[in-house]
């Protein structure tokens with residue numbers, strides 16, 4: 489099978505690497521890809537949101553299957569468009585992808601079907617939202633932009649002043665664009681956070697190995713939210729009991745709820761969960777693999793990914809058995825100085841490949857998130873630049889190897905967290 493992956497980040501690199509292991513894969517393409525992905529797949533200058541461009545590329549290269557990885561093209565109906573043109577895809581259609589692209593939709597879905605989540609109200613106007621927050625008088629309070637905001641549209645306000653600022657920047661200054669036209673104001677929950685990705689074909693649901701993201705930019709979970717600064721898998725807080733409850737109270741009810749709404753979800757469903765004192769609750773859904781969750785979960789997958797994605801597309805996931813390695817994995821993201829704010833691009837990266845450098849270390853994989861390859865060198869080309877990932881017999885081993893790899897790589901202003909996997913649960 490010749491497969492086309494859509495996207496250009498570390499997640500897409502992890503997907504490409506896993507597909508490359510499959511004996512069933514012929515040619516592997518990725519658009520637009522990046523400097524590192526181009527080592528593993530044939531990349532092309534087609535934007536992830538360019539439906540006509542992607543279709544033309546798929547036709548020109550006669551690909552057999554398309555894996556749509558990022559949220560925006562899913563929300564924009566890339567899968568609907570390609571399937572209509574006869575290309576089988578991995579990923580939900582636009583109606584199903586709304587579980588991520590509208591927080592208002594997903595919150596209302598959970599309320600309607602009794603899926604545990606934080607209590608909330610939806611607001612279109614800043615004054616009404618602020619009046620509600622004042623009347624509740626409970627801080628911190630969580631304010632979320634309705635639409636997609638690169639994982640950054642969530643503000644945890646510690647007092648009324650911060651809440652007022654957050655509402656102003658989302659609803660008046662429109663820092664997240666139209667995503668902030670409506671906001672969800674919700675109760676602040678506490679407890680360890682767990683990400684569980686799951687394959688589903690709309691009937692069967694197979695949870696993947698659990699993971700933990702580190703969303704804040706700086707050590708000690710301080711600073712602004714980012715797309716994710718590092719991950720570990722498995723998540724030590726995710727006990728068998730928690731897994732059982734999540735399956736019963738959250739995962740299966742979500743699949744059923746989407747069917748009942750006429751929005752059958754096929755692809756990878758991302759559950760962002762909090763294990764609160766009252767039990768597991770949903771913090772957010774995503775309609776795709778997490779980034780950098782994919783970078784720690786996929787290396788632990790022992791079943792051929794091609795078998796899984798074709799089973800999902802053909803709605804026979806219930807017939808296959810998926811195996812996971814007992815090893816642990818860790819990913820440390822190296823980002824550009826200034827991320828998630830503004831940052832420079834085009835800085836030379838050293839220490840990646842060659843003798844004794846990061847990519848050659850046993851058990852280590854370097855996933856490229858924002859890099860460009862030119863004249864024999866890699867240059868930075870995005871906020872998150874690299875995800876240095878390692879497998880180990882224990883989480884400690886994996887972390888040690890991932891950080892050793894980080895130590896071998898350098899570019900000016902490189903920023904990374906030193907405490908991935910060290911959170912007290």
Ligand code: AMP
Nearest residue numbers: 606630639642674675676677760771772
């Ligand atoms: P989200 O983009 O919805 O995942 O939110 C980003 C981060 O904000 C989450 O990973 C949580 O750490 C935090 N967060 C979101 N909602 C809540 C909540 N209701 N209570 C506490 N923390 C939250």
Ligand code: GLY
Nearest residue numbers: 715716778779780
């Ligand atoms: N790492 C969180 C996300 O992909 O949304």
